[in-house]
Amino acid sequence: MESLYILVPLSVVLVLGIGWVFWRALESGQFDDLERPAHDVLMDDDRPV
Amino acid sequence: MLGAQRELCCAGCEAVARTIVAAGFQRYYETRLAPQPGSDLAPPARDLPPAGIYDDAVAQRQFVAAPTEHEREAALILDRIRCAACLWLSEQYLRRVPGVLRVDINYATHRAQVAWDPRRVRLSGILEAIRAIGYDAYPYDPRRQDELERRDRRRALWRLFVAGFGAMQVMMYAFPAYIDDGAGTLTRDAEQLMRWASLVLTAPVMLFSCGPFFSAAWQDLKQGRISLDTPIALGLAAGFAASAWATLAGAGEVYFDSIAMLVFLLLGARYVEMAARQRAARELDHLRRWMPALAWRLRDQGDAASAERLAAHLLAPGDHVLVPAGERVPADGVVMSGASSCDESLLTGESRPVAKRAGAELTGGAVNLEQPLVMRVARAGADTRAAAIARLVERAAAGRPRLVESADRVARALTWLVLAAAALAFLWWLHVAPDRAPWVAVAVLVATCPCALALAAPVVLTRANARLLAGGVALTRSRAVEVLERTTDVVLDKTGTLTTGRFAIAHFVPLASLGADRCFALARAIEASSRHPIARAFRGEGPLPSVSALRNCPGHGVEAIVDGRRVRIGGERFCRELAGEPLPARFAPRPALYTPVFLVDERGWLAAFLLEDQLRADAPELVDALAAHGLRVHLCSGDDPAVVEAVARRLGIDSFVGGATPQDKFAFVAGLQREGRVVAMIGDGLNDAPVLAGADVSVALASGADAAQVQADLVLLGDSLGGISDGFAVARGAMRVIRQNLGWAILYNAVALPAAASGWIGPWEAAVGMAASSLAVVLNALRPLGVTAGRAGVAAPALAAA
Numbered sequence: 001m002e003s004l005y006i007l008v009p010l011s012v013v014l015v016l017g018i019g020w021v022f023w024r025a026l027e028s029g030q031f032d033d034l035e036r037p038a039h040d041v042l043m044d045d046d047r048p049v
Numbered sequence: 050m051l052g053a054q055r056e057l058c059c060a061g062c063e064a065v066a067r068t069i070v071a072a073g074f075q076r077y078y079e080t081r082l083a084p085q086p087g088s089d090l091a092p093p094a095r096d097l098p099p100a101g102i103y104d105d106a107v108a109q110r111q112f113v114a115a116p117t118e119h120e121r122e123a124a125l126i127l128d129r130i131r132c133a134a135c136l137w138l139s140e141q142y143l144r145r146v147p148g149v150l151r152v153d154i155n156y157a158t159h160r161a162q163v164a165w166d167p168r169r170v171r172l173s174g175i176l177e178a179i180r181a182i183g184y185d186a187y188p189y190d191p192r193r194q195d196e197l198e199r200r201d202r203r204r205a206l207w208r209l210f211v212a213g214f215g216a217m218q219v220m221m222y223a224f225p226a227y228i229d230d231g232a233g234t235l236t237r238d239a240e241q242l243m244r245w246a247s248l249v250l251t252a253p254v255m256l257f258s259c260g261p262f263f264s265a266a267w268q269d270l271k272q273g274r275i276s277l278d279t280p281i282a283l284g285l286a287a288g289f290a291a292s293a294w295a296t297l298a299g300a301g302e303v304y305f306d307s308i309a310m311l312v313f314l315l316l317g318a319r320y321v322e323m324a325a326r327q328r329a330a331r332e333l334d335h336l337r338r339w340m341p342a343l344a345w346r347l348r349d350q351g352d353a354a355s356a357e358r359l360a361a362h363l364l365a366p367g368d369h370v371l372v373p374a375g376e377r378v379p380a381d382g383v384v385m386s387g388a389s390s391c392d393e394s395l396l397t398g399e400s401r402p403v404a405k406r407a408g409a410e411l412t413g414g415a416v417n418l419e420q421p422l423v424m425r426v427a428r429a430g431a432d433t434r435a436a437a438i439a440r441l442v443e444r445a446a447a448g449r450p451r452l453v454e455s456a457d458r459v460a461r462a463l464t465w466l467v468l469a470a471a472a473l474a475f476l477w478w479l480h481v482a483p484d485r486a487p488w489v490a491v492a493v494l495v496a497t498c499p500c501a502l503a504l505a506a507p508v509v510l511t512r513a514n515a516r517l518l519a520g521g522v523a524l525t526r527s528r529a530v531e532v533l534e535r536t537t538d539v540v541l542d543k544t545g546t547l548t549t550g551r552f553a554i555a556h557f558v559p560l561a562s563l564g565a566d567r568c569f570a571l572a573r574a575i576e577a578s579s580r581h582p583i584a585r586a587f588r589g590e591g592p593l594p595s596v597s598a599l600r601n602c603p604g605h606g607v608e609a610i611v612d613g614r615r616v617r618i619g620g621e622r623f624c625r626e627l628a629g630e631p632l633p634a635r636f637a638p639r640p641a642l643y644t645p646v647f648l649v650d651e652r653g654w655l656a657a658f659l660l661e662d663q664l665r666a667d668a669p670e671l672v673d674a675l676a677a678h679g680l681r682v683h684l685c686s687g688d689d690p691a692v693v694e695a696v697a698r699r700l701g702i703d704s705f706v707g708g709a710t711p712q713d714k715f716a717f718v719a720g721l722q723r724e725g726r727v728v729a730m731i732g733d734g735l736n737d738a739p740v741l742a743g744a745d746v747s748v749a750l751a752s753g754a755d756a757a758q759v760q761a762d763l764v765l766l767g768d769s770l771g772g773i774s775d776g777f778a779v780a781r782g783a784m785r786v787i788r789q790n791l792g793w794a795i796l797y798n799a800v801a802l803p804a805a806a807s808g809w810i811g812p813w814e815a816a817v818g819m820a821a822s823s824l825a826v827v828l829n830a831l832r833p834l835g836v837t838a839g840r841a842g843v844a845a846p847a848l849a850a851a
Contacts, residue, residue, distance in 0.1 A: 004239055008222070008246045015218050015250060022210050026203050036156035039133040043076070 065183040069138065072145060077138040113188070119168060120150060125161045125176075127154070128185040139184055146170060146178045161186070209316045212258040215250045216309035222247045223306035244296045247305035254309050255289050258316060283464075285312065307819060314827060344379035345371040347423065364429035372422045377414060380429040384409045387422040391415040419601060463798065467493070474806040489808050496801040496810065496818055509790065509830045513783035522763055522772040529762035532746040533780035535727045539675050540718055540740075542732035543686035543696055546750060547671075548662040552586040555643055555661035560633050560654040568656040570594060572648055575609045575618050586660050606646075616650045624649040664696065667770045672700045674774030678781075681726075685714050714740040731773060748773055790826045797822040 025031065069077055114122045127139060136154050139161070143152040148169030154161045163175060172188070179186040222243040229235040259282070266282035288308050295301035345356040347369040356371045361379040364370065369385065372378050378391065390402040392415060402418055405411060411424050413433040471493040478486035513530050541547055557565055574593040576584035599609045606619010608627070617627045624647040625631065632647075633654055643659035675682050683704040684697045690707030697705035706717055718740055721728045730744030741747035741761050749761035765772050801818055804810045810818070 001236065001239060004242060008242050011218065011221075012246050012249050015214055019211060019214060019253075022214075023207060026207055026210075031203070031206055032199060033155045035133070039137065039156055043133075043137045 065181070068181050069142075072142060074138055074141055077134050113172065116164075119166050120164055121167050121172070122162065122164045123172060123188045125163055125179075125186040125188055127159045127161055127179070128187070130159050130184065135184065138182060139179060139186075142182055143175065143178060146175060149175060205316070205320050208258040208260065209313070209320050212254050212309060212313040212316050215254040215258070216306070216313040219247045219250050219309045220306045222250075223303075241296075241299060244303050244305075247303065248293055248296050251289065251292075251305040251309050254312055255285065258312050259285055262315075283468075311819075311823065314823065345373070347371055350385075361429070364426050366426055366428065368426045368429075370424050370426055372411075372417045372424060374417055374419055374421055377416050378411045378424070380413045380424075380426045381433045382411050382424040382426045382428070384411055385423045385425050387420055389420040389422050390418050392418055463795070467798075467802070470802055470806055477806075478808065485808060489806065492805040492808075492810060492814075493802065496798075496805040496814075509783050509786045512830060513779050516779050517763070517772070517776055522765055522776050529746050530780045530783050532727065532762070533729065533777055534784040536680060536729045536746060536777070538681045538683060538721050538726045539729045539731060540683045540685050540714075540721070540744065541672075541702075542714075542730075543684060543693055546731055547668045547684070547696060547700070548664050552660045553663040554586050554658050556659035558657040558659065560647075560656050563655050565656075568648055571611055571616055571655070572618055572646075572658065574611055575599070575607050575616060586658075614650045616648065616655075618646060618648050621645065621647060624654070627651060628653050630654070662692075664699070665770055669700055671770040671773055672702060675777070676701075678774065678777050680729075680777070683717070683721075685709050685717050687711075687714075711739055715743050718744050748776070786830055786832065790829055793825060793829070794822060 069075070116122055127136070130136060130139075133156055136156055136159070140152050140154045143149055143161075143163065148166045149163065150166060151164040152161060165172070165175060176186050225235050225243060226240060229240075262282045262285065285308055288304050291301070292303040292305050292308070295303050343358055344361045344364055346359055346364065347355050348357055349355040350369045364380050370379060370382070374389065384405050384407050386407055388404075388406040390404045391411065392402050403415075405417075405422060411422070413429075471490045474493050475486050475490035478489045557568070559565060559568065569587075569589070570593065573587045573589055574596045576587040577593060577596070594611050596609045596611050599607065601607055602619070602623065605623035606617055608615065608617045610616070615627065617624050621632060628649040629651075630653055643661050646658045646660055648655040648658070672682055681704070682702050683706075684693060684700075684702045685706045686693045686696075687709050693705055693707030697703075706713070709717065718728050718730060722745070727746075728744045729746045729748065730741050731748040732741050732750075741749060746763070747761040748763040748765060750765045763773075763776055797818070801810070801822075
């Protein structure tokens with residue numbers, strides 16, 4: 001049971017970390033166009049990098 | 050192409066196909082979802098202003114950015130896009146245009162960001178490249194709308210995510226408390242730890258995710274009103290405060306899990322709703338361009354060569370302006386010289402072109418179809434008729450009585466009741482057992498938290514919205530669902546709504562011995578090069594005789610020499626001049642149902658074609674479906690009364706009005722409303738816009754004028770009318786589910802309120818009850834809405850029986 005005192009705060013930190021990662025993804029525009037990736041699979045991916 | 054011989058409808062399509070294949074993009078044909086309808090593929094050149102005007106420095110200032118000296122960037126709206134393959138093709142094709150540095154197309158919004166090197170290519174070259182493959186693009190200023198929308202979307206998604214992840218994690222912390230058997234398995238310290246963790250994760254959900262609820266509730270409070278957000282905000286705040294207090298004090302109940310889950314569900318519904326609304330708004334954006342941005346002003350009034358470009362809103366009354374063929378008229382005014390015809394369908398709904406010669410009035414926004422015109426400006430900018438109509442629409446929209454959602458009304462009444470009950474329970478228990486008083490008050494607030502009520506309407510409305518959007522109908526105002534259900538009368542417009550606005554040959558009357566095939570071939574050959582809407586009726590397949598000395602007489606017809614014979618096609622007077630004899634008596638005069646077009650040669654009359662504005666194929670179905678819904682159908686049109694009557698008879702509509710001005714239509718709708726009827730107006734065209742705004746609920750067709758759409762409650766995005774009756778069925782289904790939900794929520798509250806107030810159930814049981822009632826409401830809302838699939842007409846009887 002003592003492990004809870006480590007694991008529960010850890011899970012809180014983890015959630016905050018995940019939240020930060022999601023925020024970064026959001027701000028970089030990954031969620032601006034949710035339709036394109038679905039179509040990109042079907043089309044030849046010959047976009048110049 | 051693709052290893053097989055392909056038939057193409059016309060030379061235009063062939064050119065497009067050749068360009069696509071030559072560039073190595075055959076894949077487009079493999080991946081596209083829908084073939085482009087032939088008639089639409091060849092771009093009607095008259096709609097496209099020459100791309101060159103966009104090279105103008107004045108015009109570019111609005112929408113072109115220059116990040117570096119040799120780089121220009123602009124945002125383009127892509128038009129005529131049918132599916133993702135079109136976007137792929139445009140993007141790939143643009144990348145190969147020399148000088149284009151970057152292309153990035155957003156598949157969801159049909160917007161492209163293009164960067165180019167001005168030394169190697171001009172913006173007009175890029176636009177022309179897009180036109181070469183059959184699409185259209187025009188620049189727009191992205192800073193205004195887009196940036197705002199994107200921020201909103203990101204913010205909403207972020208709020209939703211915080212609430213969702215918080216809810217999941219908090220539920221995990223709450224789980225041990227739920228399964229605790231009270232035998233000491235869950236120690237006091239461990240429970241306290243869980244509570245603190247829950248508090249830490251629920252805090253951002255409350256402070257950040259719930260922002261919209263609190264700010265809306267605060268706004269209402271400042272104005273002394275109460276809305277749907279008030280009870281939500283109050284319940285959330287009270288629940289959180291009590292839980293936080295219980296955590297800090299180490300005694301009492303916590304309901305962090307219920308709060309976080311509730312927020313997540315509410316925000317989820319709001320996000321889907323917002324996405325649907327933004328998407329619908331974007332669809333409409335494509336059509337928002339009926340006044341041209343630029344005009345050609347003549348420095349020297351008589352000399353067309355002295356034309357200079359300037360922004361249309363800078364025109365002043367008295368200026369002389371050149372309107373090239375195919376361009377839009379930039380202001381209201383009078384024709385000074387030239388003869389042409391104008392398509393004013395956007396402004397008047399009249400589908401036939403209007404002949405314009407010196408002295409004729411020109412209306413801004415009309416398209417000059419045939420020859421260049423020189424006009425003198427009478428009114429420009431905000432004074433034009435088009436701008437005035439737009440203002441009228443705005444005023445009509447603003448003056449419309451705001452119908453409050455039934456859920457909001459109930460919630461408002463209930464909120465007062467809940468507040469009063471909580472206060473009374475608090476005072477009562479303060480008297481009886483002071484230590485229990487705060488918890489009873491919180492139990493009352495939580496148990497009767499109108500969250501079931503709050504979820505009852507939005508989830509259903511969002512589903513109705515998504516369901517309608519899938520069927521090609523965009524709902525621009527949620528409350529329209531409520532009104533649609535109460536609708537008793539439907540007023541239909543004719544031109545462009547029940548009819549396509551495109552002419553078709555209804556009857557062929559031979560006036561000489563010449564065969565029908567030959568007559569059609571002659572007519573097609575002469576009309577082949579004409580841009581006139583009537584000419585479209587003559588499009589067809591087969592070999593054409595050779596045509597020479599083609600002469601276009603605007604407003605009259607076309608003359609040409611075909612196989613050595615002089616032939617004319619057009620109006621009666623124009624043709625009589627060549628035929629040299631009066632119209633044969635065999636051609637019995639017909640009622641003004643059709644537009645007659647005659648074919649003559651030097652020896653006499655050959656044939657008459659009776660043209661008709663074609664009825665949409667699904668128009669009878671629509672009228673039948675509306676009648677099956679128990680709605681009274683009216684036809685109200687500005688067209689010739691005889692034509693309107695004929696259309697009404699054919700569709701089985703008993704109530705019809707022809708020759709109606711917009712004011713007449715408005716009066717007609719207002720008259721019905723005075724009788725206590727709830728009127729839905731289905732229309733198309735800018736002249737319908739005031740009527741659309743005046744009706745209780747309005748439906749507009751996306752192919753019509755933009756102003757009408759911006760104001761309409763429902764917008765038909767596709768070309769099929771089936772979505773309209775679908776809309777009624779979905780609205781009724783949605784309202785039925787909302788009523789069930791409201792009934793359930795009220796029943797639950799009616800039971801929970803006394804139970805909580807009497808102290809019989811504690812906050813914990815109250816929270817479970819609240820969660821259960823919310824879940825029941827959400828599950829009910831997720832059931833199919835009246836119409837599951839297919840045609841609404843089929844589902845209508847079943848719905849009526851239900």
